[in-house]
Amino acid sequence: MFCPECGTENPDNARFCGNCRHPLASASGTTGSHQTDPVIEIGTDPATVLDGMKYGILFATLFIPFIGLIMGIIYLVQGESEAKKDVGKLWLYGSIAVMVFYLIISGEM
Structure with missing residues (x-):
């Protein structure tokens, strides 16, 4: 799947572009607030120090x-x-x- 914003190729199941973080259309054609895939948080807990x-x-x-x-x-x-x-x-x-x-x-x- 290609990003409509920057044109970067992304995996078909990606929800956001890996380059510009633009929301991508899901397989059903929506930007999906009803997806059941778990959201993986990037980063760390702000209460800890790396x-x-x-x-x-x-x-x-x-x-x-x-x-x-x-x-x-x-x-x-x-x-x-x-x-x-x-x-x-x-x-x-x-x-x-x-x-x-x-x-x-x-x-x-």
């Missing part, structure tokens, strides 16, 4: 501790879920630990 982001910020904190400090405060204050607040604590405590470590090895403490 592992890549969690560990990426933690890794960046090793080199620039203020990244973890700022992101930790933001996630603690504005986190909609306990998972986001827990990640904020991880970043905040990690950045404080890295700052203390840098002060110790620089001889300032």
Whole structure:
């Protein structure tokens, strides 16, 4: 089936174009609000933090501790879920630990 909007070829059972996300006509000729096929959500739950982001910020904190400090405060204050607040604590405590470590090895403490 070809998309009427952009002309991209899509599988016959596709409900939306894989290129432009335009609704496609179903086999019966409608854009189908009565289809029984399950809808698969793309993306993740907004209440969680992706592992890549969690560990990426933690890794960046090793080199620039203020990244973890700022992101930790933001996630603690504005986190909609306990998972986001827990990640904020991880970043905040990690950045404080890295700052203390840098002060110790620089001889300032």
